Amino acid sequence: MSDNTNPTHKPVLLAAKQVAKHFGGVKALRDVSLTIRQGEIYGLIGPNGAGKTTFFNCMTGLYIPDGGGFDFTGTPLVADAPDQAAARGIARTFQNIRLFGNMSALENVMVGRHVRTRAGVIGAMFNSAATRAEEAAIRERAMALLHYVDIAERADDLAKNLSYGEQRRLEIARALATEPKLLCLDEPAAGMNATETGELRELIEGIRGDGTTVLLIEHDVKLVMGLCDRVAVLDYGALVIEDVPAVVQNDQRVIEAYLGA
Amino acid sequence: MSIKNWLLPRSTVGIGLIAIALIALPFALATGGQAWVRIANFAILYVFLALGLNIVVGLAGLLDLGYIAFYAVGAYTWALLASPHFGLHLPVWAILPIGAACACVAGVLLGSPTLKLRGDYLAIVTLGFGEIVRIFMNNLNAPINITNGAQGITLIDPVKIGDFSFAGNSTIFGLTLSGPQKYYFLLVALALLVIVVNLRLQNSRIGRAWQAIREDEIAAKAVGINTRNVKLLAFAMGASFGGIAGGVFAAMQGFVSPESFSLIESVMILAMVVLGGMGHIPGVILGAVLLAILPEALRYGVAPLQQLLFGKVLVDPESLRMLIFGLALVLVMRFKPAGLWPAPERKAHGNPNPEEGRA
Numbered sequence: 001m002s003d004n005t006n007p008t009h010k011p012v013l014l015a016a017k018q019v020a021k022h023f024g025g026v027k028a029l030r031d032v033s034l035t036i037r038q039g040e041i042y043g044l045i046g047p048n049g050a051g052k053t054t055f056f057n058c059m060t061g062l063y064i065p066d067g068g069g070f071d072f073t074g075t076p077l078v079a080d081a082p083d084q085a086a087a088r089g090i091a092r093t094f095q096n097i098r099l100f101g102n103m104s105a106l107e108n109v110m111v112g113r114h115v116r117t118r119a120g121v122i123g124a125m126f127n128s129a130a131t132r133a134e135e136a137a138i139r140e141r142a143m144a145l146l147h148y149v150d151i152a153e154r155a156d157d158l159a160k161n162l163s164y165g166e167q168r169r170l171e172i173a174r175a176l177a178t179e180p181k182l183l184c185l186d187e188p189a190a191g192m193n194a195t196e197t198g199e200l201r202e203l204i205e206g207i208r209g210d211g212t213t214v215l216l217i218e219h220d221v222k223l224v225m226g227l228c229d230r231v232a233v234l235d236y237g238a239l240v241i242e243d244v245p246a247v248v249q250n251d252q253r254v255i256e257a258y259l260g261a
Numbered sequence: 262m263s264i265k266n267w268l269l270p271r272s273t274v275g276i277g278l279i280a281i282a283l284i285a286l287p288f289a290l291a292t293g294g295q296a297w298v299r300i301a302n303f304a305i306l307y308v309f310l311a312l313g314l315n316i317v318v319g320l321a322g323l324l325d326l327g328y329i330a331f332y333a334v335g336a337y338t339w340a341l342l343a344s345p346h347f348g349l350h351l352p353v354w355a356i357l358p359i360g361a362a363c364a365c366v367a368g369v370l371l372g373s374p375t376l377k378l379r380g381d382y383l384a385i386v387t388l389g390f391g392e393i394v395r396i397f398m399n400n401l402n403a404p405i406n407i408t409n410g411a412q413g414i415t416l417i418d419p420v421k422i423g424d425f426s427f428a429g430n431s432t433i434f435g436l437t438l439s440g441p442q443k444y445y446f447l448l449v450a451l452a453l454l455v456i457v458v459n460l461r462l463q464n465s466r467i468g469r470a471w472q473a474i475r476e477d478e479i480a481a482k483a484v485g486i487n488t489r490n491v492k493l494l495a496f497a498m499g500a501s502f503g504g505i506a507g508g509v510f511a512a513m514q515g516f517v518s519p520e521s522f523s524l525i526e527s528v529m530i531l532a533m534v535v536l537g538g539m540g541h542i543p544g545v546i547l548g549a550v551l552l553a554i555l556p557e558a559l560r561y562g563v564a565p566l567q568q569l570l571f572g573k574v575l576v577d578p579e580s581l582r583m584l585i586f587g588l589a590l591v592l593v594m595r596f597k598p599a600g601l602w603p604a605p606e607r608k609a610h611g612n613p614n615p616e617e618g619r620a
Binding site for chain 1: 477480
């Protein structure tokens with residue numbers, strides 16, 4: 001990651017502009033603005049309840065922000081349209097893994113190809129040549145992604161029967177299947193041991209190496225500081241700081257937010 | 262290798278045996294009377310309906326308790342377009358697509374306002390929809406007589422292909438076929454078509470999207486599935502199958518009335534899907550055939566059996582029929598909760614703690 005430590009000259013991929021969200025009286029996000037540049041690994045950290053996942057949900061269209069909005073590759077993202085966000089190139093994983101439990105690992109990844117393929121009901125009914133070709137391509141790509149995250153041998157097992165670490169990897173493979181420009185990982189290292197976290201780190205660096213920008217929500221400060229090019233800190237729904245890890249680590253406000261003032 | 266491999270129609274021998282059995286069946290049944298052929302025909306019709314409902318309930322996971330409404334729409338479409346009621350006598354190739362299209366529109370009409378509902382709430386709304394359709398059929402005889410109300414529509418045209426009518430006896434290659442036997446072969450052909458279409462849909466891009474919605478709607482949205490359109494598609498496809506089945510039903514019976522489309526019919530079809538194995542096509546077929554034939558077999562078997570054992574009929578066959586039927590359902594749900602013939606992967610790894618109902 002030597003040439004990526006200072007990516008300030010790279011074009012902006014995602015710009016959050018004064019995003020606000022409240023649930024009743026609770027202000028989950030207070031005018032959060034930040035920019036993610038192409039090709040970087042961007043960390044979003046903060047204490048529990050700081051609004052990290054809410055930010056994710058607003059960005060991926062699951063929540064409608066009460067104020068502000070997002071620009072993605074220069075044009076605004078439509079709120080409340082998760083399928084369009086995926087089509088534009090934003091893919092995500094979930095903090096509490098959300099796989100399609102009664103479908104095989106391979107099928108899970110194949111569902112991820114949905115947004116990049118076109119076959120409809122008529123094509124399927126008549127099993128047209130175009131449909132068959134597309135189906136073969138979907139299967140091949142899905143299998144390649146399972147190899148990529150190193151769980152190819154579990155392809156035919158039901159997702160719910162995979163181990164915790166495998167499920168995390170499968171969720172990443174499913175997200176990658178949508179060919180994202182920006183991959184958002186919501187606490188991917190939660191519940192992992194040191195070895196698994198190390199493997200995850202290699203996987204994330206590999207994904208960035210392939211040209212995908214990564215947004216990472218994480219509690220594991222060591223992982224974030226070692227892996228990310230830039231880090232943003234949220235506290236009580238407000239942005240505290242957005243900078244390179246070395247600066248963030250020594251910021252007084254961050255230390256207070258984490259250790260308590 | 263194992264019994265299972267032998268039973269599954271993988272080999273040419275297996276397919277051949279099933280084909281011979283399917284061809285021989287109406288002739289074997291006819292020796293016991295045409296009534297048995299009619300029962301077989303209804304069993305196939307129920308296979309049709311159960312496969313259609315399986316798309317909505319089994320694949321997309323949308324609990325639909327008003328499915329019979331689409332059957333009714335298809336049946337009435339045929340009845341109105343091919344009977345003396347309006348003096349219309351359109352040919353099959355025109356009516357069946359129109360019936361399917363009408364049912365499809367009804368499916369979208371039901372689907373669009375219920376998109377945000379799921380589980381019990383969706384079940385209640387669809388149940389209401391089924392009743393609304395039936396009540397409409399019952400009351401649309403005034404001020405303009407459209408459906409002829411509770412009396413129903415009679416003298417409906419049978420299926421006719423060219424000059425060949427499916428009603429009455431006819432002789433083909435020296436074989437005399439009765440009306441029900443001819444319908445049997447028509448229904449088997451249609452059912453095979455429906456099974457092929459279902460299998461293809463299930464293993465298609467759209468089929469996977471349906472299953473993804475069933476498994477986790479939020480995750481399905483996040484991977485870019487337009488859940489609104491894909492759900493509507495499930496309603497529309499399921500309804501179309503129901504509409505075609507309804508059309509064949511009307512032609513076969515020659516008579517439709519609202520009482521054929523009561524809530525209990527919807528419940529029956531749902532029971533077929535659930536009992537057989539939700540989302541698993543062979544299981545759904547098994548469930549449909551069993552539940553269609555079992556009550557009839559009991560109806561014909563219970564009275565003679567009592568006569569034989571006790572010398573007289575102690576319990577009214579009709580009430581005993583429902584009793585045994587209910588008991589069978591309870592036992593299956595207790596000992597085979599995933600259905601009689603569930604999808605093999607689910608059977609292999611029974612999950613003791615399925616994570617249900619997280620929204």
